[in-house]
Amino acid sequence: MFDEDGLDRQLRDARAALREVAEASHAHEPTEIVTEAAAGRIVVTLGTDGRISSLEINPTVLRDGVQYLAAELQVAVNAALDERGAVARTDEPVPDLAALTATVERLQDEGLRQMRVLTTSVSDVMRKLHGR
The missing domain is CATH 1.10.287 (Helix Hairpins)
Known part of the structure; x- marks a missing residue:
């Protein structure tokens, strides 16, 4: 039958x-990502939602000038975003x-x-x- x-x-x-x-x-749930720039004087934390959840700037970085601060901040944020992108990729079918x-x-x-x-x-x- x-x-x-x-x-x-x-x-x-x-x-x-x-x-x-x-x-x-x-297995691919996002995790918090922490990156540094300016010899650790700038710390960026990217939350699980993909947005910056914390930004720590040591005041001594200002001695190097605002241009330097902006460039290093950009480095830290882009590093966090790049790491998030690398974590999100997978070779699994x-x-x-x-x-x-x-x-x-x-x-x-x-x-x-x-x-x-x-x-x-x-x-x-x-x-x-x-x-x-």
């Missing part, structure tokens, strides 16, 4: 693939979500079809038992 083992295997495969997608998305969706939909449709067949069979048996 229907292949229960095949359906069970396909469901296990689909569940495993969905678990992999969930685990991969958690991207799961084919369209294929996973199609598999789940197909499994749902097959499950419904099998339930209709089973319901029809049970109804037929009940009709025969009741002599209708």
Whole structure:
């Protein structure tokens, strides 16, 4: 009538693939990034939301002039942004979500079809038992 083992295997495969997608998305959650410039006198912290959450400037950096401060601040911010970009990249293969969706939909449709067949069979048996 229907292949229960095949359906069970396909469901296990689909569940495993969905678990992999969930685990991969958690593996790439952003973390706080801290960079320094001007020999540690400028410290930039990039929060998990990608925005600067902290900026520490030692007043002694002003002795080198405002131009120097601006250039070193730019170095620190760009280093933090570059590090965030490097962390966000991955060499892991991207799961084919369209294929996973199609598999789940197909499994749902097959499950419904099998339930209709089973319901029809049970109804037929009940009709025969009741002599209708």
